[in-house]
Amino acid sequence: MAAPMRICRRYLIQCLHCRKNLNFISSSRYFSTDQEQDSASTGTSFSYRTHLCGELTRSHVGQTVRLSGWLQYHRLSGAFIVLRDWQGLIQLLIPQHKVEETQNFPLESVLEVTGDVQLRPPGQENESMSTGDVEVAVKDIKVLNPCKTNLPFEVRTFNKVKENLRIKHRYLELRLPHLQHALRLRSQFVMALRNFLAHENEFVEVETPTLFRRTPGGAREFIVPTHSPGKFYSLPQSPQQFKQLLMVGGVDRYFQIARCYRDEGSKPDRQPEFTQVDLEMSFVSQEDVVLLVERLLERSWPGEKGEVKGPFPHMTYHQAMTKYGCDKPDLRLPWQVVEVTDLVRDSCPPVFQPYLETPGASIQALRVKDGVKHLSNKQLDALKQSVFEKVGDSVKLVPVKVRSDETWGSGVGQQLGDSVRSAIQDRLDVAAGDLLVFAAGQGFLPHTGLGLVRLQSADMLEAKGFTVREDGFHFLWVDTFPLFLPKEDGSPGLESAHHPFTAPHPEDVGLVYTAPEQVRSQHYDLVLNGSEIGGGSIRVHDSHLQRYILQTVLQENCSELEHLLEALDSGCPPHGGIALGLDRLMAIMLGTDSIRDVIAFPKVSEGHDPLSRAPAAVAEKDLDYYNIHLVNLPEDGGSGV
Amino acid sequence: MAAPMRICRRYLIQCLHCRKNLNFISSSRYFSTDQEQDSASTGTSFSYRTHLCGELTRSHVGQTVRLSGWLQYHRLSGAFIVLRDWQGLIQLLIPQHKVEETQNFPLESVLEVTGDVQLRPPGQENESMSTGDVEVAVKDIKVLNPCKTNLPFEVRTFNKVKENLRIKHRYLELRLPHLQHALRLRSQFVMALRNFLAHENEFVEVETPTLFRRTPGGAREFIVPTHSPGKFYSLPQSPQQFKQLLMVGGVDRYFQIARCYRDEGSKPDRQPEFTQVDLEMSFVSQEDVVLLVERLLERSWPGEKGEVKGPFPHMTYHQAMTKYGCDKPDLRLPWQVVEVTDLVRDSCPPVFQPYLETPGASIQALRVKDGVKHLSNKQLDALKQSVFEKVGDSVKLVPVKVRSDETWGSGVGQQLGDSVRSAIQDRLDVAAGDLLVFAAGQGFLPHTGLGLVRLQSADMLEAKGFTVREDGFHFLWVDTFPLFLPKEDGSPGLESAHHPFTAPHPEDVGLVYTAPEQVRSQHYDLVLNGSEIGGGSIRVHDSHLQRYILQTVLQENCSELEHLLEALDSGCPPHGGIALGLDRLMAIMLGTDSIRDVIAFPKVSEGHDPLSRAPAAVAEKDLDYYNIHLVNLPEDGGSGV
Structure with a gap:
């Protein structure tokens, strides 16, 4: 030995x-x-x-x-x-x-x-x-x-x-130890996931089609022309419909390490194809799925990365927004947003006054520990700027430097008076050298602004070498989301907060028909170190409820989903599941900056592959075969084969 | 108990x-x-x-x-x-x-x-x-x-x-025991494959992209338009290029249960997407890959289907054609094609004479046991017709009924004379009631004709309830194929018998440059019960040889493969691998007629999905986004969303 x-x-x-x-x-x-x-x-x-x-x-x-x-x-x-x-x-x-x-x-x-x-x-x-x-x-x-x-x-x-050069010669870069390690650990981790699901818990791995039909709503789906004129497949963004149909078909525990597709154009660090650990179970509650996922991760996590131990903490969407100004809180960072409306109201500084006049408005505060000591004025300006870019002028953000003698470097200190100032410092445990940031506005807007300050100031401090976040893997469940949200584009009506197959909270089913904007859902997100690494829900299994949600609440054309509605009507068990984003999960597990470090042959910006130079032009005769013609060609005719 | x-x-x-x-x-x-x-x-x-x-x-x-x-x-x-x-x-x-x-x-x-x-x-x-x-x-x-x-x-x-109705309501059909059994056994079998490869033999499972660039040659690949005008991805027909690049990258043992795509239009029992057990290894010989696959199948085969035991028999392409008239012999059927040219030549019946005048011509014979007893004249005509459809009039096919008194029901019997007739009967072990089929022609044409008679007459006898084939799983390796074949469309020049990355037999490397049509390859096929369930090869790892094969022998434009040629030049190890067709393998294992019985959501003819009614029309604005317009639309405008 x-x-x-x-x-x-x-x-x-x-x-x-x-x-x-x-x-x-x-x-x-x-x-x-x-x-x-x-x-x-x-x-x-x-x-x-x-x-x-x-x-x-x-x-x-x-x-x-x-x-x-x-x-x-x-x-x-x-x-x-x-x-x-x-x-x-x-x-x-x-x-x-x-x-x-x-x-x-x-x-x-x-x-x-x-x-x-x-x-x-x-x-x-x-x-x-x-x-x-x-x-x-x-x-x-x-x-x-x-x-x-x-x-x-x-x-x-x-x-x-440069990354483009490395990915163009990926076969050389793959020889580097960190990429060898990432690919091998990924393979071993996925094998461990499969072992837990298929071998220990009787899940059936089913391969579902990727040449399918468009699902209404959701992300843009790639289309695939066929020889039948005018007929296209779509590459699905997830196996959602198939896994629900498998439940109807009595395959009561399904999983798949599923290739998914999303045409998101030029978003940074997104891949046009990506991998989900996709699973679905019949006859389960939200608690069952949550427990299964915790056991799955406990059992599959690589030994070299330390132990993962459930139960993971839970938080409602409302709690997450209230305390962290964000629906995927990074719990490595202990700082929380704290309401100070009650303390401020009686001696409210004029700068906040107009922001408190509408119902549901509040003043929130965040302490950035040692923020005055270590952050420059330029960095404080950058923080204010990025909050402005996110929430506009609907939030009044006031950063206050707490000086070494504990006086405040802002007029609001004097306006509030000594006792309020001291009450605020007590409530937020503020000490000399800390930065104290106030935000006033309606609903969750001030929280959102401070949530951004929280993450960005932590990044700034860590970039200077200070340890702000705790080590390790901080998992968190966030649930009790709203089922519907006002449309993001501002047009009237509601859209699904997640997707139209999510079931309402059992207590809120009646509200679907009377006050859908108040309905809570049975959706749950799994968050790891501030990234959403999974999302799932208990699904609607009642065809009448599903049709009502699609037709009346969401104003969708049901004709593209008749097969699913008919399936719900043909003996569909109650069911639910989850999908974990494998690329993101591996990147966090391995502590890499980019998901490109955990993918063998990633694409770079705008879906370009420097290695093979895909996408590329295709021959005229192939376009003819598929009955399509090109339009909007650039000057060179797109002929750069 | x-x-x-x-x-x-x-x-x-x-x-x-x-x-x-x-x-x-x-x-x-x-x-x-x-x-x-x-x-x-x-x-x-x-x-x-x-x-x-x-x-x-x-x-x-x-x-x-x-x-x-x-x-x-x-x-x-x-x-x-x-x-x-x-x-x-x-x-x-x-x-x-x-x-x-x-x-x-x-x-x-x-x-x-x-x-x-x-x-x-x-x-x-x-x-x-x-x-x-x-x-x-x-x-x-x-x-x-x-x-x-x-x-x-x-x-x-x-x-x-009707199948269309069943697949339209697949969520109901999936409840039937035979489909439940097929999907669950498939999942378990694949898990066992993975266990052997990843867990016991350090293979790395790597997910390779499906949005890629067209590979020259080979089957028609689906194309995927992108937002860049005139630029398309292709859905690859196999991960061939990626697995070779992984070898160059030092991932010395790769496997993947890979989704592959092929636009084969309306071929029966083909799916536009299908699954391969795809693997590749560095520093191996053909014997290593063959042994690995045998161990893999031995270890993964489900207990309920009996034992699989290597080594599997081997046969060269030449032997398979000579004995079975087919490069994927069904060894459940013991019948072989037997040459009788030497016996016939001296008293050659006039009907065969013109077919023997060219060099390389021969007369072959096949005994169909009890063929006279059990096959009708109509069935004999059907056999002749299908041989004619396959090889045309370049083969003279003469079926001879051997009567109960052992006289022959054909003029050729008398023309050959008693002693030749008896020598032929001895060589083929012919008894009264058997059908004896002669075929004369050039090269492997008579073998091919008799190979067809062999399989079809066996099917006819089995349809009548006679046992002709043996039970069980008869695996067979076929190797030593030609590396190049005359072009299938009859135009001058050569094409790859399998694909352009296949290595020549080590003894024949020199012939690549001098007599490419004589080069034997290091390709090997795995055959099970008469179906090709896998194919692989040792690959070319020398960039100069690869470039010569592509440019000079195959007359391909290398520009689409420059990335691969450059990779071969950058420290590429010798390597080889194989891909097994999982759908076909499962269908044979389960004894089902169609691969649709081992796929959860198969498509029917012409790639149509009766369940979701994919492929379907897409909205005008999506076509605009992808810079394409439709042409050749049918009367209804293809608007059947």
């Missing part, structure tokens, strides 16, 4: 990005936090390779091994070659008579090597390398495929190059 | 189609052939249900249970209701005071029931029902959702109705 310190060095490769160590564990050890390798590697089964590069240790000394990998670098005038595969590095000792030949092998060439594992001479061990005690004395070495010498960027050092 | 006979009745539901018993086993028992249920059901976790309907037995007597399911039928004037879920049926004893209410519940309504499990009175047990010893004495019963009374077809009895 190796000593503990040695165990910790096993399997570690440093991320070239962040210099953190990355764990590459075999699938059979996925749930283990112990980094020691299994005795029998399975990564070389069905191959002439006997071992992976990174797994050789003192225990292999004396063995003849056959390895393959990429030439990482030459050492000491060609006396050594360092060979790399996904799992690690190994030093090859080149026999003198071969150096002349091998020293000209280009970097990143693919080699096949046979040799004997031996201890490095005393003093030549490399503690920073997992295989640093040993080397392979080469007997045979050959280039399986040489690499050209003018690669667009170096794989070994990963000099920061 | 229950007695063996009782064990056998557990979990059995009869298929309404074929009257065979269907096994519904829990996932944790997938590999077991023992049909006894696990003690703890996991099919009701995270739900208010305490049990599934089909799992109640004597061991539950005295327990209070809560069930949900569909109302299968009423018995004895409402005294009983039989309740159904996917797993089975249970009899509910309705208390007298509730009969008046419950007897009007419509069939297929969804019920929730609480009651006590009790033994049926002696003599009232039902041996044909897995829960036939017990019943549930109802305490509470309610309708969760009533079913309408005019369903388009009965779920209980499944009167044969």
